Amino acid sequence: MSRIAVAGTGYVGLVSGACLADFGNRVVCVDTNVEKIEALRNGKIPIFEPGLDDVVARNVAAGRLSFETGLAGAVRSSEVVFVAVGTPPADDGSADLQYVEAVAREIGRAMDGYKVVVDKSTVPVGTARKVRDWIAEELAARGVDIEFDVVSNPEFLREGSAVQDFTHPDRVVIGAEGERARGLMKEVYRALYLNETPYIETGLETAEMIKYAANAFLAVKITFINEVANLCEKVGADVQDVAKAMGRDGRIGSKFLHAGPGYGGSCFPKDTHAMAMIGRDYGEPMSIVETTIEANDRQKARMVEKIEAGMGGAGSLRGKTVAVLGLAFKPNTDDMREAPAIAICEGLAARGAKIRAWDPEAMKEAAWRLEGVKASLEFAADEYDALDGADALVLVTEWNQLRTLDLDRVKALMRTPAFFDLRNVYKRAEVEGKGFSYFGVGR
Numbered sequence: 466m467s468r469i470a471v472a473g474t475g476y477v478g479l480v481s482g483a484c485l486a487d488f489g490n491r492v493v494c495v496d497t498n499v500e501k502i503e504a505l506r507n508g509k510i511p512i513f514e515p516g517l518d519d520v521v522a523r524n525v526a527a528g529r530l531s532f533e534t535g536l537a538g539a540v541r542s543s544e545v546v547f548v549a550v551g552t553p554p555a556d557d558g559s560a561d562l563q564y565v566e567a568v569a570r571e572i573g574r575a576m577d578g579y580k581v582v583v584d585k586s587t588v589p590v591g592t593a594r595k596v597r598d599w600i601a602e603e604l605a606a607r608g609v610d611i612e613f614d615v616v617s618n619p620e621f622l623r624e625g626s627a628v629q630d631f632t633h634p635d636r637v638v639i640g641a642e643g644e645r646a647r648g649l650m651k652e653v654y655r656a657l658y659l660n661e662t663p664y665i666e667t668g669l670e671t672a673e674m675i676k677y678a679a680n681a682f683l684a685v686k687i688t689f690i691n692e693v694a695n696l697c698e699k700v701g702a703d704v705q706d707v708a709k710a711m712g713r714d715g716r717i718g719s720k721f722l723h724a725g726p727g728y729g730g731s732c733f734p735k736d737t738h739a740m741a742m743i744g745r746d747y748g749e750p751m752s753i754v755e756t757t758i759e760a761n762d763r764q765k766a767r768m769v770e771k772i773e774a775g776m777g778g779a780g781s782l783r784g785k786t787v788a789v790l791g792l793a794f795k796p797n798t799d800d801m802r803e804a805p806a807i808a809i810c811e812g813l814a815a816r817g818a819k820i821r822a823w824d825p826e827a828m829k830e831a832a833w834r835l836e837g838v839k840a841s842l843e844f845a846a847d848e849y850d851a852l853d854g855a856d857a858l859v860l861v862t863e864w865n866q867l868r869t870l871d872l873d874r875v876k877a878l879m880r881t882p883a884f885f886d887l888r889n890v891y892k893r894a895e896v897e898g899k900g901f902s903y904f905g906v907g908r
């Protein structure tokens with residue numbers, strides 16, 4: 466059993482804290498957001514993440530998990546302190562480390578004995594050493610000499626299946642220097658370590674690089690199939706079949722080969738930008754990553770062009786009502802950071818369309834993230850309400866309930882039956898058979 470503090474109680478911090486408690490550790494989760502901590506103390510989970518409520522409730526009841534707004538006490542009562550605060554993109558595309566620095570300095574001001582400080586946030590190569598310097602500066606300012614280690618332990622969980630991913634990871638990566646820190650990290654992850662989860666020990670810089678390289682690679686893979694899809698449209702091929710056949714090749718694999726409106730979310734866009742920036746800083750351009758970023762932006766814009774072309778060409782969207790179904794950046798999350806739906810709604814509004822939008826979980830997020838187009842936007846009560854009187858249906862996020870729409874009911878509700886399936890969920894023949902015009906991506 467380890468005594469752990471987790472700074473930052475967002476998607477990563479809360480899931481990590483709750484699951485580490487479930488592994489038998491004693492965990493204090495800390496956040497500066499007082500409302501979040503109040504909600505958690507009242508048994509409410511501030512984000513939508515399947516299964517997380519049970520893990521939190523179980524571990525709170527067992528006395529292993531608690532929530533605080535102050536970091537100092539949590540640091541003093543723990544031997545391992547996780548840093549899981551946000552690292553959003555700064556204006557120049559690099560990762561903004563202000564929250565990581567604030568936490569590191571706070572740890573330095575509070576610590577009273579040996580600590581392992583664990584970078585769980587996704588941070589540029591070299592950050593672990595910066596964290597060490599920030600803490601050391603605070604210790605020097607206090608005139609005390611306390612031993613500590615910094616560890617890089619990047620997180621690979623996916624929103625929507627975060628609990629399952631954290632408790633059954635493909636691998637645990639620990640970048641550390643020194644046996645004491647390595648030993649303590651094995652204790653923290655004892656439940657996984659004993660379970661023969663691949664446990665990869667590296668140096669600090671390597672662990673930091675692994676996270677960026679993995680995310681950038683996945684972003685490249687998605688973007689590659691999106692470009693193949695665009696070419697398929699021109700040559701009369703079907704990207705679904707191309708991807709299926711490609712994916713059967715064990716060297717390629719079938720995951721992340723689904724053509725669509727471009728990647729979004731809180732990780733791929735910012736991590737690709739940050740990796741490109743690191744490449745530029747070190748004079749080793751990440752040219753494939755740079756191109757991926759551009760191609761992904763084009764893909765989002767292309768979706769709006771596709772809808773306009775499908776509706777009759779330039780000017781055809783003026784005054785039309787477009788039902789946008791699914792707003793979260795992917796199913797099973799309420800997260801809308803960099804969601805393709807944002808760029809698509811902005812593009813539709815700029816062309817004079819009226820938008821009726823709906824998502825099962827992201828409506829609260831959408832209310833402020835789509836603030837820029839609110840004059841053209843109405844939120845619907847459900848998917849069918851969104852379609853009432855619509856001229857076009859645009860399926861952006863493939864929630865399960867949007868995979869099984871009652872097409873007869875949809876057709877009866879819509880003014881003109883134009884179906885833009887940006888996730889290639891439906892079969893063209895079936896949709897056309899019901900009297901719709903059907904537009905997929907790359908088919």
Ligand code: NAD
Nearest residue numbers: 473474475476477496497498550551552564586587620624
């Ligand atoms: P988030 O925005 O959901 O949560 C960050 C939390 O940190 C917020 O609740 C914020 O109030 C809190 N915070 C900020 N400053 C603080 C401070 N000084 N002390 C205590 N709390 C503070 O972010 P997230 O999605 O959980 O991401 C966190 C990190 O993990 C990022 O670096 C991200 O790249 C990485 N990551 C995210 C995912 C994901 O799917 N979301 C997956 C892997 C890695």
